[in-house]
Amino acid sequence: MSDITPKTEARAGILKAMAHPARLFMMEELAKGERCVCELREMVGTDLSTVSKHLSVLRNAGLVEIDKRGPQIFYSLTTPCILKFVDCIDAVVRSNAEKQMELVN
Amino acid sequence: MSDITPKTEARAGILKAMAHPARLFMMEELAKGERCVCELREMVGTDLSTVSKHLSVLRNAGLVEIDKRGPQIFYSLTTPCILKFVDCIDAVVRSNAEKQMELVN
């Protein structure tokens, strides 16, 4: 017995897809414009196969889409507003950092 | 070598804390007002210890805070704006659902 709705589960699924440093970084980068996998690999610094798998997680979540052009595959955000809430997340991050400072002093 | 900043890692950490159906549900519920653990347990429907651990994940992320009153512990959101982006997440959820429909038809 649980009040958790399918809608909340779906939302959590989207969050889960974003909740990895490399994936969130790539989304932040894609917010600036489309990038091919090799560019992202360069910035993320892990194996190409790892980057590819992260991108397919984002794609399965419906957060990014692809455009094949020649030998390259360009990724872009489907829903750029998804990064708007970063401001509020940063408020939490800042507040956490301040609490840490208090502990130090 | 990686361009991923500590800031992005911190953001991803916050997202990770939210990225579980039970935890997101509890945050949505706390957005309506403070709740004690036993109320949340009732709604989530898992073991009390499981709920308690989920809440401590949210607390470690700085997303909720507690107020002990008598034998009960009331949880509330530290940063209610954190749920504002749900609108955009829902846009993704809706879009995904539409794609599913297309496949069915």
Place this chain on the structure above:
DNA sequence: CACTTACTTGGCGAATTGGCCAACTATGCA
């Protein structure tokens, strides 16, 4: 004090995740 209610913590097993390597597909070029 004993006892109940409210909650947290430790520990354990099952399941998932994340990284790499190796192998594969696909496109473009000589």
Place this chain on the structure above:
DNA sequence: TGCATAGTTGGCCAATTCGCCAAGTAAGTG
């Protein structure tokens, strides 16, 4: 055709996550 570049997929292993049960703490009540 053969070869290089770009990317995906499968497999494996280490690490993490999630749920439950059991045991512990903390506050209120008789």
